[in-house]
Amino acid sequence: MGLFMGLRYASRPGGEDARAHPFPSGEWVHDILLAGDPGEPCLSMGGTVSRGELTGLVDNQQRLLEQAGLRPGGTVTVRLPPSVEYIATLLGAWRAGAQVSLLDHRLVSREVDNALDRLAPQVVVTARSVTAAPMAGYARAVAEATGRADGRPAATQHVLIQLSSGSTGPSKIIARTAADLVSELDRYEQLDEYPKRGERVVLLASMVHVLGLVGGLLHSLHAGVRLAFPERLTADGIRDAVAAGAEPTMVLGVPFHAELLAAGGAPLSALSRMVVAGELVRPWLPGAFAARYGVPLGTMYGMTELGVIATDLDGRHHPAVAPAPGMSLRVVDGELQVQMPASPYIGLVDDTRWVDGWLRTRDAAAIDEATGLVTILGRLDSQIAVGGLKVDLTEVEQTLCALPQVDSGVVTYGSVIEAYLVLRAGASAADVESALAERLAPYKRPRDLHVLDAMPRTATGKISRDRSVLRAAAGASPAVEP
Amino acid sequence: MTAAQREPVTRAEVIAVIAELGDRTPQDVTEKIGSLEVAWLVSQLEQRYDTTLELTDEEFEQMGTVTGAVVTLRDLLPGAGHDG
Numbered sequence: 001m002g003l004f005m006g007l008r009y010a011s012r013p014g015g016e017d018a019r020a021h022p023f024p025s026g027e028w029v030h031d032i033l034l035a036g037d038p039g040e041p042c043l044s045m046g047g048t049v050s051r052g053e054l055t056g057l058v059d060n061q062q063r064l065l066e067q068a069g070l071r072p073g074g075t076v077t078v079r080l081p082p083s084v085e086y087i088a089t090l091l092g093a094w095r096a097g098a099q100v101s102l103l104d105h106r107l108v109s110r111e112v113d114n115a116l117d118r119l120a121p122q123v124v125v126t127a128r129s130v131t132a133a134p135m136a137g138y139a140r141a142v143a144e145a146t147g148r149a150d151g152r153p154a155a156t157q158h159v160l161i162q163l164s165s166g167s168t169g170p171s172k173i174i175a176r177t178a179a180d181l182v183s184e185l186d187r188y189e190q191l192d193e194y195p196k197r198g199e200r201v202v203l204l205a206s207m208v209h210v211l212g213l214v215g216g217l218l219h220s221l222h223a224g225v226r227l228a229f230p231e232r233l234t235a236d237g238i239r240d241a242v243a244a245g246a247e248p249t250m251v252l253g254v255p256f257h258a259e260l261l262a263a264g265g266a267p268l269s270a271l272s273r274m275v276v277a278g279e280l281v282r283p284w285l286p287g288a289f290a291a292r293y294g295v296p297l298g299t300m301y302g303m304t305e306l307g308v309i310a311t312d313l314d315g316r317h318h319p320a321v322a323p324a325p326g327m328s329l330r331v332v333d334g335e336l337q338v339q340m341p342a343s344p345y346i347g348l349v350d351d352t353r354w355v356d357g358w359l360r361t362r363d364a365a366a367i368d369e370a371t372g373l374v375t376i377l378g379r380l381d382s383q384i385a386v387g388g389l390k391v392d393l394t395e396v397e398q399t400l401c402a403l404p405q406v407d408s409g410v411v412t413y414g415s416v417i418e419a420y421l422v423l424r425a426g427a428s429a430a431d432v433e434s435a436l437a438e439r440l441a442p443y444k445r446p447r448d449l450h451v452l453d454a455m456p457r458t459a460t461g462k463i464s465r466d467r468s469v470l471r472a473a474a475g476a477s478p479a480v481e482p
Numbered sequence: 483m484t485a486a487q488r489e490p491v492t493r494a495e496v497i498a499v500i501a502e503l504g505d506r507t508p509q510d511v512t513e514k515i516g517s518l519e520v521a522w523l524v525s526q527l528e529q530r531y532d533t534t535l536e537l538t539d540e541e542f543e544q545m546g547t548v549t550g551a552v553v554t555l556r557d558l559l560p561g562a563g564h565d566g
Binding site for chain 2: 133134135233234235236256259260263264265282386387414415416418442443447448
């Protein structure tokens with residue numbers, strides 16, 4: 001497709017390592033994302049931002065980062081809420097020739113500290129101030145860049161670093177090169193039903209995670225698609241954002257957002273389709289959505305490691321998805337594997353996830369040999385999704401059981417995350433709740449802490465994980481009045 | 483029935499609306515409610531009452547439990563009084 005030709009390499013100052021791993025310059029940001037008619041509207045976040053205005057904002061953020069000490073081949077961690085500032089900072093850092101790691105702004109400070117210990121960035125960007133109404137679709141933020149004396153320059157050529165919710169041990173560091181991102185943009189461009197120039201995307205998915213970042217933000221900039229954000233992440237707020245433009249509009253979000261829209265409201269003339277990813281869709285949802293709006297609810301399957309892998313943008317194969325252009329998939333022992341030429345993991349090497357050119361997804365799947373369509377059946381490990389955000393129940397349980405207030409416990413997931421635990425002498429459930437609030441982002445925390453006198457055990461003496469047994473031991477649900 | 487004639491929102495109604503998300507029974511709804519459930523509840527009640535609920539940070543915080551949500555919604559919804 002020729003998109004890789006925009007990537008040029010610049011050497012990084014100092015050391016043999018630098019010569020061994022020349023870091024790509026940031027010119028791809030202009031060539032792939034920002035180039036085009038400066039008057040073309042590209043973002044709607046409250047006001048409208050044109051391509052030329054965004055380029056100016058990116059210039060500003062690049063200068064801010066360079067003043068904080070960022071150099072080509074350097075490293076920066078960005079932790080900002082969804083905002084024009086976030087977009088300009090990310091692009092400014094890439095254009096400065098830096099390796100950028102992204103942290104969700106909802107993480108609590110202990111999670112952020114752990115992440116910074118792993119990532120060792122030279123510069124950290126956080127929000128000095130944030131203005132956002134509750135349930136807002138975006139924020140207004142003022143970014144602050146701080147240099148870290150013990151930060152390390154990029155050791156690899158990757159431009160994007162994200163942390164997984166690893167199901168065993170610490171989270172994995174997932175890395176992608178600019179060429180890999182461009183290759184994903186190329187896949188999106190080859191999907192006939194994905195928005196093209198002159199169309200619009202209303203983005204509900206987080207821009208820190210791969211769906212919203214590449215499928216929403218980067219694709220829209222690259223393809224000349226106008227990217228809009230709702231004032232409010234409610235059903236009416238999303239509908240208002242769709243109705244605000246006349247162009248054919250795709251809504252990109254997670255299944256929860258489609259459930260919000262499917263529950264009520266009149267058809268929207270600008271709506272061309274909605275596409276969701278991040279977790280499995282309930283079986284009734286595509287039909288209910290199509291019946292209400294007269295347009296399809298499509299689905300996509302992807303991973304942080306690779307981006308988009310397979311799609312069903314018209315909803316015609318549901319629940320199956322078709323491999324995206326260039327993706328090779330196979331199922332081995334019930335597990336979906338995706339071909340990728342190099343391991344996406346850096347730092348701590350996990351030699352069980354990427355083996356001989358195949359990424360093991362940990363998703364159970366079936367492939368129809370006749371059509372090549374893939375049906376994702378669920379997780380093979382303890383990872384769940386809450387509103388599209390991945391949560392590793394093992395991490396939650398290990399955090400709970402490591403607390404000094406907790407003797408033993410298990411964490412379960414039915415429709416919400418719940419913990420069943422036995423307290424140590426003198427501790428209270430409130431102590432446990434506040435300790436968890438210091439250690440886990442809100443969406444990872446157990447909704448209910450059920451304190452038991454003793455953990456129920458199986459015949460062989462193991463702590464039971466059976467939810468009905470645990471619920472019986474804990475007594476009735478507290479929300480419904482007796 | 484117009485919005486102004488509506489009875490104040492009840493605890494049972496709030497629980498029933500939350501239970502619709504995820505196809506749960508009212509017995510499955512926990513006292514503590516998460517941000518997705520709050521967005522769902524607000525969306526549903528905005529439609530039923532044909533209104534827009536602009537929550538302050540304090541009100542949003544208060545919506546984090548079923549009890550708090552009932553109190554907050556009784557204050558905010560049109561036609562609803564404080565007599566519930």
